[in-house]
Amino acid sequence: MNAPSYNFAYLDEQTKRMIRRAILKAIAIPGYQVPFASREMPMPYGWGTGGVQVTAAILGPDDILKVIDQGSDDTTNAISIRKFFGKTAGVATTTLTMEATVIQTRHRIPEAPLHEGQVLVYQVPIPEPLRFLEPRETETRRMHALAEYGLMHVKLYEDIARFGHIATSYAYPVKVNARYVMDPSPTPKFDNPKMDNCAALQLFGAGREKRIYAIPPYTTVVSLDFEDHPFKPYRFDAPCALCGAENSYLDEIVTDDKGGRMFVCSDTDYCEQRQAEGHRGRESAAPHKERAHV
Amino acid sequence: MTTVAELPPGFSDKVLSAQSTFRSVMDALARPGTVQRIAASAGAPEGMMHGTAAIALMLFDHDTPIWLDGAISTSDAAKWLKFHTGAPIIDHPAMAGFALIGDPKNLPALDRFALGSSEYPDRSTTLILQVDSLSRGTAYELHGPGIDGSTLLTASIEPHDLFDRLAVNATLFPRGIDVVLVDGSSIVAIPRTTRLVHGKN
Numbered sequence: 001m002n003a004p005s006y007n008f009a010y011l012d013e014q015t016k017r018m019i020r021r022a023i024l025k026a027i028a029i030p031g032y033q034v035p036f037a038s039r040e041m042p043m044p045y046g047w048g049t050g051g052v053q054v055t056a057a058i059l060g061p062d063d064i065l066k067v068i069d070q071g072s073d074d075t076t077n078a079i080s081i082r083k084f085f086g087k088t089a090g091v092a093t094t095t096l097t098m099e100a101t102v103i104q105t106r107h108r109i110p111e112a113p114l115h116e117g118q119v120l121v122y123q124v125p126i127p128e129p130l131r132f133l134e135p136r137e138t139e140t141r142r143m144h145a146l147a148e149y150g151l152m153h154v155k156l157y158e159d160i161a162r163f164g165h166i167a168t169s170y171a172y173p174v175k176v177n178a179r180y181v182m183d184p185s186p187t188p189k190f191d192n193p194k195m196d197n198c199a200a201l202q203l204f205g206a207g208r209e210k211r212i213y214a215i216p217p218y219t220t221v222v223s224l225d226f227e228d229h230p231f232k233p234y235r236f237d238a239p240c241a242l243c244g245a246e247n248s249y250l251d252e253i254v255t256d257d258k259g260g261r262m263f264v265c266s267d268t269d270y271c272e273q274r275q276a277e278g279h280r281g282r283e284s285a286a287p288h289k290e291r292a293h294v
Numbered sequence: 295m296t297t298v299a300e301l302p303p304g305f306s307d308k309v310l311s312a313q314s315t316f317r318s319v320m321d322a323l324a325r326p327g328t329v330q331r332i333a334a335s336a337g338a339p340e341g342m343m344h345g346t347a348a349i350a351l352m353l354f355d356h357d358t359p360i361w362l363d364g365a366i367s368t369s370d371a372a373k374w375l376k377f378h379t380g381a382p383i384i385d386h387p388a389m390a391g392f393a394l395i396g397d398p399k400n401l402p403a404l405d406r407f408a409l410g411s412s413e414y415p416d417r418s419t420t421l422i423l424q425v426d427s428l429s430r431g432t433a434y435e436l437h438g439p440g441i442d443g444s445t446l447l448t449a450s451i452e453p454h455d456l457f458d459r460l461a462v463n464a465t466l467f468p469r470g471i472d473v474v475l476v477d478g479s480s481i482v483a484i485p486r487t488t489r490l491v492h493g494k495n
Binding site: 027030035058061142146177 | 412
């Protein structure tokens, strides 16, 4: 009876109120980074302490939680966060994108289109898109206040001058609701178009940097570019080796030391759904399954 | 004089009632113009609607200075808020994180509230405004982030020129005032990004 127990979803109520107030302001000012009093969480910085705090503040007993890490439901980070909320909030968990009401993500947006009523919670390492260009917080804050984003265009231009194209491939800066330039967290730029006019609410939490920001549903999100160098999403030019998908974001998997490699969907749920529907790629099953019928 | 023991109760379940109330308010802000319901059971003092009371219990604490208009501050509401939330009640609306408006006919000019600064636009007052109805009355066509195209809000709102007054939000953005309209257990949020579609109401 005296066994230690946590409050629902781990955080105490005063902390939740503080985070909830920050989330409401973040939704009201799309793309603006709201400072909040980030707490120590029972996991190291870099493991999603910001995302976990946002999820803990919004989660209710009826929610169905999905957690992905680089698109995958079954990596250490995803599993441990899913178990954390299974234990502290007793919520149902799922790997199905369609079924989830809250999806916490590290660096990917699911391939399946999100629908109204869903909340996508991003884990963000460095929320300030201008930080590598201007280290002083006082200066970047003033640049946001004045919507002075010339420096970001200079950075993209330097890419073109050096490489002939915009070489930024992840954390590609976007402009939200024609006002704030925002870091979409280190998602591949392949995912940027999914943020635009998305039906789901998108929340971003940065624990170490103590910032929360948001994109409301149906909000314009434009990837920065130039007229003569328009934004282009990037993906490996291959179908998925397991499900044959031609339009999903791919991971490159090295299979031997002779240069062998395969490309598979980074979104494991999407890939499994397609395989269940009968779609097949060049390697119809994962390598370890093939060995069984030799 | 009412003693603390006679005050109406707070949330029936502090944790889960606050969570469900928050999700209603979050959904309201994420989808401006849509009517959301606050289902959590909570007591409300005289002068405060159920929705207003639930929002206060969910968001207010010692970190949030609040300002009450004449209709709310004269009743037992001030005592109830102090007991259940511990939020400091202040005299200057320009310092308030939240303002509770029970008599919206006499809503002070919006520039008397905090509008935030260009550097910190989040340091603004959120108005919680009790209205006559969120189901009948004038039709307002709204657009902005959170709205797929445009949406119709049918409401009976005092002051009648509320949306005209909120037009300053367009000029001031990202500074501005966010408003939550309350009618009983129904709420509608009008964040600073929401605009009236002109020439149609």
